[in-house]
Amino acid sequence: MAGIAFDLPTDVELEESVPRGHAARLEQTLLQARALIESTVSLHRRRPATVSGVTHMDAEVTAETLERLVRGARRSVNVALTGSVGFMEAVLRRLVQVPSGVTVRVLCNPAALEVAPARLRSLPAVRVLRHELCGIVVVDGTAAFLRLGTEGSADDRAAVVTDRAAVSTLQLLYAGAWSRGRRLVDHPEPSPRLRSELTRRILEQLRSGRTDATAACALQVSLRTYRRHVAEIMRELDASSRFQAGVRAVELGLLHETR
Known part of the structure; x- marks a missing residue:
């Protein structure tokens, strides 16, 4: 992957470079990029050492590493949540530590919204989409924190990605998903009757x-x-x-x- 070069999108480009009208064409690109990330994660899961900018960690060091990345943000923190309670709790607890002036975006699927509706609605920029991203946090377009456990499992292992090509791909994945998301303020909260x-x-x-x-x-x-x-x-x-x-x-x- 070290031979692949991407230009990291800026915060403005992240918001504007993927118009909704291009969703169909974007879908194929996203699927290809997702396959690239999944193959990379699969490869490095089998390697205990830090290789090509991917560092694995056990659950006990996950919180400390996530806090360090978030506190060090200078421009943006882009988050994707899927409903994993442990990962959501760790991320939401540390978003309050983001330095002033840093743009924070949170993309959640309906399962994540159901886990922590009040806390998500208190954040300034949240969108809802039934996305296929794993739990991720991309900081400044230069580093990414990935949850490796499968959905529904208690596996809280994670990886930090600093490889430029891999982080660029994650940034593009996030940009495409974010552009298709529905603003949380426009997303009605289901009544108890609808949940019966x-x-x-x-x-x-x-x-x-x-x-x-x-x-x-x-x-x-x-x-x-x-x-x-x-x-x-x-x-x-x-x-x-x-x-x-x-x-x-x-x-x-x-x-x-x-x-």
Whole structure:
């Protein structure tokens, strides 16, 4: 990777260089870049030493290293959160230590928003996107902190990346994801009703494409009751169609995205 050269995007370029209208073309580039990072992480997981600007660390030194990177920021701290409670707690606790004048951006997926909604809503620049990034913190475009554990595991191992090409790739990945994210202030907080088990089951029926009669029978409710629930759910989601209701349910983390 040392032979690859990238120009690090500035903070302004990070915000403006990837317009939303280019999302389709950007998607392929992001997938290629993500594959590059995943292959790099996979390679260095098997090597105990520091190689090509990737340093591995155990859980006990993770917090100290993260704090040092964040405190040393001069221009920007860009964060991607995926819902890992331990990683989120470590990152959010240290964001308050970012020096004055440093731009902080936090990109979270619905799972992360569900873990710490109040703390995320207190931050100035947060966007929501069902992204595929691992937990990362990119500081000044020169260093990156990566969570290596798989989602849902208790593995808190991490790596610090200082290789210019690798950090540039992570910065590009983040820029693309950030450009497609929805501002948290525009992202409604689901009501308790929308988080109920009945609502989830109804949304699953809608996504499956079953007829109202079949869905009502499966849920053991009358057809009239089923349709009333559907109308109420669509109203709370501010959806004009059942398809739109499904899309918004995924955005809010009420349904898992199908692949």
